Amino acid sequence: MSIQSHSDKRVTTHVLQEMKLRSEKISMLTAYDFSMAKILDDAGIDILLVGDSASNVIAGHETTLPITLDQMIYHASSVIRGVKRALVVVDLPFGNYQGDSKNALQSSIRIMKESGAHAIKLEGGEFVQESVRRIVSAGIPVMGHLGLMPQSIYKFGTYTVRATEEMEAAQLIKDARLLEELGIFALVLEKIPANLAKQVAQTIRIPVIGIGAGGGVDGQVLVTHDMLGITKEFEPRFLRRYASLYEDMKKAFENYHSDVKSGKFPTDKESY
Ligand code: KIV
Secondary structure (H helix, E strand, C coil): CCCCCHHHHHHCCCHHHHHHHHCCCCEEEECCHHHHHHHHHHCCEEEEEEEHHHHCCCCCCCCCCCCCCCHHHHHHHHEEEEEECEEEEEECCCCCCCCCCHHHHHHHHHHHHCCCEEEEEEECCCHHHHHHHHHHCCCEEEEECCCCHHHHHHHHHHCCCCCCCCCHCCCCCCHHHHHHHHHHCCCEECCCCHHHHHHHHHHHHCEEEEEEECCCCCCCEEHHHHHHHCCCCCCCCCCCCCCHHHHHHHHHHHHHHHHHHHCCCCCHCCCC
16 A cells, blocks of 8 residues: 655645645544644644544543533643644534634634644534634634534434435535635535535535545545544444554553563563
């Protein structure tokens, strides 16, 4: 298998736009801590998303709703310390932008100032337009997120594919155009039909990054713990597992446990 080389040039929103123009696909994965961010950055991943999926895979909550702004800032500042090249984008947590655009701007400013991150992401279209307008006008790069929006899970009631009906698909295209007009630099589309995602990517000029949205978009994102096989129960069709770390880590822990119990660890060579 050939390894895609990457330049050491820092990834900026401008670089991502150039990648779209020359049809170079964009890679994006989630990161929540320093050690993982360093590995992801060394591997050449273009965008690290400090996702509110930390609420699920780090904190063990059922949904993304409970995570707080302080917790997102803590994760983001840990990630930033591990990164030399990638663009770091941070999710605005639930409750920090939906109702009040001034709160949205204040929360975004706190993320940028206190973590050193490069951009924020938020979910939704026309309902959050005032927040997007205000944040963008403060000079903060914004990534949008449409389709399946996990922060609205109690409204949807299910994590199944979105926008399969004509009306919802038309609203999604309208929202994507509106977000582009408002000045977002990229858009995530989650769990929607591949044809619709491709149509959006061909309609708007900014990069479109898909998760469960097929190959016709400008880049792909996955939750790192899922693609590494650390999480086991989550098995959507779109998820490709690149490792089986749950099994590998469990084996390592079992070996350590048994070496400690039997006295095989440490040896004289491992002692002072
Ligand atoms: O929080 C997250 O991990 C995300 C991705 C699923 C895009 O928003």
